[in-house]
Every structure is written in C-alpha cells, then in structure tokens.
Amino acid sequence: MEIILSNLKIQVNEKIYVKDPETSALGKKIIEQSILLIDAIGFDNFTFKKLGKEIGSNESSIYRYFENKHKLLVYLSSWYWSWMEYKLVFTTTNISDKKEKLNKAITIVTEKITDDISTEHINEAILNKIIIAEFTKTLHTKEVDHENKEGFFLIYKRVINRIVSIVKEVNPEYPFAKSLVSTIVEGSLHQHFLTDHLKTITDCNETVTTTQFYLNLAENVLR
Amino acid sequence: MEIILSNLKIQVNEKIYVKDPETSALGKKIIEQSILLIDAIGFDNFTFKKLGKEIGSNESSIYRYFENKHKLLVYLSSWYWSWMEYKLVFTTTNISDKKEKLNKAITIVTEKITDDISTEHINEAILNKIIIAEFTKTLHTKEVDHENKEGFFLIYKRVINRIVSIVKEVNPEYPFAKSLVSTIVEGSLHQHFLTDHLKTITDCNETVTTTQFYLNLAENVLR
DNA sequence: CTAAATTGAAAGTAATACTATTATATTTGC
DNA sequence: GCAAATATAATAGTATTACTTTCAATTTAG
Numbered sequence: 045m046e047i048i049l050s051n052l053k054i055q056v057n058e059k060i061y062v063k064d065p066e067t068s069a070l071g072k073k074i075i076e077q078s079i080l081l082i083d084a085i086g087f088d089n090f091t092f093k094k095l096g097k098e099i100g101s102n103e104s105s106i107y108r109y110f111e112n113k114h115k116l117l118v119y120l121s122s123w124y125w126s127w128m129e130y131k132l133v134f135t136t137t138n139i140s141d142k143k144e145k146l147n148k149a150i151t152i153v154t155e156k157i158t159d160d161i162s163t164e165h166i167n168e169a170i171l172n173k174i175i176i177a178e179f180t181k182t183l184h185t186k187e188v189d190h191e192n193k194e195g196f197f198l199i200y201k202r203v204i205n206r207i208v209s210i211v212k213e214v215n216p217e218y219p220f221a222k223s224l225v226s227t228i229v230e231g232s233l234h235q236h237f238l239t240d241h242l243k244t245i246t247d248c249n250e251t252v253t254t255t256q257f258y259l260n261l262a263e264n265v266l267r
Numbered sequence: 268m269e270i271i272l273s274n275l276k277i278q279v280n281e282k283i284y285v286k287d288p289e290t291s292a293l294g295k296k297i298i299e300q301s302i303l304l305i306d307a308i309g310f311d312n313f314t315f316k317k318l319g320k321e322i323g324s325n326e327s328s329i330y331r332y333f334e335n336k337h338k339l340l341v342y343l344s345s346w347y348w349s350w351m352e353y354k355l356v357f358t359t360t361n362i363s364d365k366k367e368k369l370n371k372a373i374t375i376v377t378e379k380i381t382d383d384i385s386t387e388h389i390n391e392a393i394l395n396k397i398i399i400a401e402f403t404k405t406l407h408t409k410e411v412d413h414e415n416k417e418g419f420f421l422i423y424k425r426v427i428n429r430i431v432s433i434v435k436e437v438n439p440e441y442p443f444a445k446s447l448v449s450t451i452v453e454g455s456l457h458q459h460f461l462t463d464h465l466k467t468i469t470d471c472n473e474t475v476t477t478t479q480f481y482l483n484l485a486e487n488v489l490r
Numbered sequence: 491c492t493a494a495a496t497t498g499a500a501a502g503t504a505a506t507a508c509t510a511t512t513a514t515a516t517t518t519g520c
Numbered sequence: 521g522c523a524a525a526t527a528t529a530a531t532a533g534t535a536t537t538a539c540t541t542t543c544a545a546t547t548t549a550g
Contacts, residue, residue: 063496070497086409091537102498107539180403186309188464197465204468220480223470226461227454227484234453235446241411242420245427247446257443261450265487286527293528314506325529330508496547506537516527 054126054163057195060119063109071109073099075123076165078116083170087117087178114185118196121182124175125199127168128153132206142213149207150262154232154255176236204229215266224265228258277349280418283342286332294332296322298346299388301339306393310340310401337408341419344405347398348422350391351376355429365436372430373485377455377478399459427452438489447488451481 058064065071077099082090090113096103110116132152139145157172183197191197204225211221218224235254238246248254281287288294300322305313313336319326333339355375362368380395406420414420427448434444441447458477461469471477 068496088408092539093537102500103538104499104540105497108496112538177407180407183460183464184400184403185311192465201465201468208468219475220470220483222468223458223461223477223480224484226468227450227458230457231450231454235450237406238446238449241406242415242424245424245431245445245449247443252442254446257446260443261447261484261488264490265484267487291527315508316506325531326507327509327530328528331527335507492550494547494549496545498543498545500542500544502541503539504537505539507535509532509534511532512530514527514529516525518523518525520521520523 054123054130056119056122056126057198059194060115060122060196061110062107065109065119070099070101070105072165073101074106074109074116075120076167079120079167079170079174082117082120082174082178087113087174087181114182117178118182118191120171120174121179122196122199123166124168124171124179125203129199129203129206132203136210142210146207146210146214146262146266147259149210150228150258151255153203153207153229154258155253156236176233176240179233211262211266218266224262228262232258277346277353279342279345279349280421282417283338283345283419284333285330288332288342293322293324293328295388296324297329297332297339298343299390302343302390302393302397305340305343305397305401310336310397310404337405340401341405341414343394343397344402345419345422346389347391347394347402348426352422352426352429355426359433365433369430369433369437369485369489370482372433373451373481374478376426376430376452377481378476379459399456399463402456434485434489441489447485451485455481 063071065075074095078090078095081095081098085094092106092113093103096106110119132149135148135152136145139148157169160167160169162168185191204222207225207229208221211218211225232254235246235248235257239248239254243249248257286294288298297318301313301318304318304321308317315329315333315336316326319329333342355372358371358375359368362371380392383390383392408414427445430448430452431444434441434448455477458469458471458480462471462477466472471480
C-alpha cells in the first residue's frame with residue numbers, strides 16, 4: 045500500500061485553493077507545516093502569520109495559495125477523505141463476501157490512524173488527529189450551502205455513498221442505509237474525541253476500540 | 268409541561284458566567300437576543316459589539332456577564348441540556364415498561380423542537396437550531412480538558428448517562444451502552460444538520476424522521 | 491539570456507476582542 | 521426620602537487578526 049500511495053496524486057477540488065500547493069516547494073511546506081501547527085495549537089489559535097513564521101515565509105505568500113484558514117482546513121479535509129477513499133476502494137475491491145467487504149470498509153473509516161505511512165510531506169497520523177478535532181468546523185459555517193454547491197464536500201459524500209452501496213448489498217431491505225453510514229463515519233470521529241477528552245460517556249478505549257463498537261452496531265442493525 | 272417549565276429555574280454552572288444573567292433585565296435580554304442573533308448570522312460572525320447594538324446596550328456591559336462569546340455559547344448549551352434533562356426525567360419517570368421508557372427517552376433527545384413552549388425570554392425552537400449548528404464548537408477547543416474539569420459539560424454528560432441507565436435496564440448484557448447513547452445524542456444533531464444541508468447522505472427528512480431512524484437502531488442493537 | 495512568474499518585505503486598513511476609566515443612572519438599605 | 525452602593529453607558533485605548541497592496545528580489549521557463 046505504501047509504495048502505491050507514494051506515487052498517488054490526491055485530487056482536490058480546484059475551487060478550494062487559489063494556487064495548487066502540490067505544484068511548488070513552498071506549497072508543500074505550507075501543507076506539511078500547517079498540519080503540525082494546527083495539531084499543536086488548535087485551529088482556532090492558528091493564523092497564517094504564525095504559520096509564516098514557522099516556515100520562514102511571509103504571511104502574504106501563504107495568501108497566494110489559500111484565501112483564508114478555513115479554505116486551508118477544507119483542503120486538508122478533502123485530502124484526507126480522498127486518501128480514505130483510496131484506502132477504501134483498495135481494500136474492498138474483489139472481496140466477494142458482502143459482509144466481509146462491509147466489515148473491512150467500516151474498519152477503514154473508523155480505526156484510528158496510528159502508523160505513519162507517510163506521503164512525503166503529509167503525516168497521516170497527525171492529519172487524522174486534526175480531522176477528529178476539527179473536521180466538524182469545515183461544515184458548521186453559514187457558508188455551508190454555498191460551499192456544498194461548489195463541491196467542497198464531494199469527496200466526503202462520495203466516501204459515505206460508497207459504503208452505503210456496500211450496506212445495500214448486505215441488506216437491501218434496510219431503509220436507513222445513508223443515515224447509518226453517515227452516523228458511523230461522523231460518530232467514529234466523535235467517539236475518538238470522547239476517548240481523548242470525555243471518557244465518562246464512551247466505552248471506547250485502547251482495548252475496546254471504536255471500530256469494534258461500530259462493527260457490532262452494523263452487524264446488529266443489518267442482520 | 269409548559270406551566271411547570273415557566274416556574275422552573277434552570278441551573279447552570281457558576282463558573283460559566285461572570286454575573287448570572289438570570290438576575291437582571293439586561294442579563295435576560297442578553298440571553299434572549301444572543302439566541303436570535305447567533306441563529307441569524309451564525310456563531311462565527313457573532314460579536315458582543317453586534318449584540319450590544321441589537322439590544323441597545325454597550326459592549327462593555329455584556330462583558331460584565333460573560334468573559335467572551337465562547338462562554339456565552341457554553342452557557343446557552345448548558346441551559347439547553349438542563350432543559351432537556353428536565354423533559355427527559357419528566358417524561359420517563361413512572362413508566363414501568365422498560366422498552367417504552369427507552370423509546371420515550373430517545374424520542375425526547377432526537378426530535379427536532381419545532382413548537383415554542385417558551386420560557387419568557389428563551390425561544391427553545393431557535394435554541395435547538397443553534398445546538399444543531401453550533402454545539403460541537405463548545406467541545407472542540409484546546410481548552411476542553413480544562414473546561415471539562417471545571418464542570419462545564421456536566422449536564423450534557425448527565426443527560427447521556429441517564430439514558431445509559433435506561434439502556435442497561437433494557438439489555439444489561441449489551442457492552443457499549445455509553446457509546447450507543449453518545450452516538451445517538453450527538454448523531455441526531457448531525458442528522459438534523461444533514462437534513463438541512465447535505466441531504467444526499469441522510470435518509471432523514473420531513474416524513475422519515477431522525478427519531479424513527481434512532482428508535483429503529485436502538486431496537487435492533489438491543490434486542 | 492531575457493521575460494514571466496514567484497516570493498519576500500513592509501506598510502496599511504478595518505475589524506475583533508478585549509480592558510480601563512469615568513460619568514450617569516438606578517436600586518437598595520436604613 | 522436620601523445616601524451609598526451597584527449597574528450601566530460612553531468613550532477611548534491596546535493588541536491581534538485578517539486580510540490587501542505595492543514593490544523589490546529571486547527563481548524558472550522558453
């Protein structure tokens with residue numbers, strides 16, 4: 045998987061950036077270091093000025109790649125879900141047993157990424173931490189309908205709908221396939237968050253994983 | 268229910284505010300109008316200056332009640348979950364049938380509040396809209412662990428753990444009661460959000476409700 | 491090797507997120 | 521009913537944020 049990934053160019057909607065960060069050294073540095081800085085200080089405290097300082101670049105140069113920090117977060121999220129889609133497709137194709145296919149899919153989207161199978165400049169383990177902590181902020185804005193129309197969340201929705209198809213193969217009668225999958229994908233981020241911060245309202249921890257909870261849930265709901 | 272609620276003083280952790288807004292006319296105006304203004308322009312665009320203008324008051328007066336807008340949102344959330352807890356306890360006490368009790372509890376926390384059974388200065392239907400759109404932001408900050416220790420999220424956690432107790436009555440063997448309930452409570456807000464903004468990844472709408480989805484889910488998981 | 495594109499540095503603007511001070515209004519306690 | 525205490529309003533001020541603009545220096549591409 046690693047070998048293939050290192051050759052993979054992850055596609056992100058052009059409207060999200062001003063200039064494609066994959067096309068220059070500075071662009072890649074912006075992506076690489078923004079992931080580290082957002083993880084370190086949190087998205088709310090993150091500014092382009094601070095990032096500029098970190099990468100020895102001027103604030104104004106960063107603005108040539110992204111209009112604002114919200115768009116940068118949308119970019120990182122899109123990249124993440126695109127990478128997730130790749131893993132999902134790679135893992136589930138040619139699996140004939142439908143239940144096994146679904147279980148693999150659920151495992152892929154719910155497990156915490158702890159190993160760093162790094163594409164050169166992107167640390168997926170840390171990016172996963174950012175998604176757990178900050179992804180919800182890409183959606184919860186007054187501009188969500190407009191940005192949705194522009195296709196900012198297309199990859200995210202496609203990941204969910206790919207799993208919906210698998211659910212329908214397992215049980216074509218179940219009437220809530222979309223809601224089940226969107227609940228699993230969003231909910232697993234939330235369960236990881238609770239494991240890290242509000243342990244009294246989750247059963248998930250190092251030994252009992254979020255993935256086990258959702259595998260069990262899907263099994264019970266679709267049988 | 269309305270009659271009882273109008274006499275009810277909802278308790279909110281003292282550390283959340285500088286001065287209790289329930290103790291003055293200005294305080295109540297701050298709460299009342301902040302709900303309307305956050306709903307209208309979104310939390311990210313909301314400022315104390317704009318709120319001051321709206322209520323014909325000075326910015327500096329609002330700072331005597333709340334340190335910053337984050338704390339105000341935490342206050343509104345606490346109030347909401349306290350009100351929810353009240354409805355939950357009121358609806359589920361003295362119901363002997365365990366499954367019926369659970370179904371009533373799930374209905375209470377997952378249904379969209381469309382009718383306005385107003386406490387004088389708080390419009391619960393609009394507050395529910397704010398919770399759907401903004402609640403996640405109270406948790407997703409770098410200060411979450413500190414604020415959790417201070418008890419900012421106690422009522423929210425208590426609501427969840429009350430429902431966990433009911434789940435355990437229905438099925439004492441089920442090993443993921445906490446994760447199931449936290450998934451339902453958080454997930455139902457998310458499903459409402461999807462119904463409003465990303466319809467292609469949810470089955471919930473005006474006819475098939477979020478509540479139906481989660482009643483079905485719990486039924487299947489706990490049988 | 492020259493033109494075009496990219497980046498860096500500096501300065502500027504408007505808004506945000508406060509804090510402090512003082513004046514005025516209102517409440518309450520005796 | 522009045523003085524004292526408290527609450528609110530108005531104003532001004534600071535530091536930071538979130539950009540935009542301009543121009544010079546550097547890199548790169550044909």
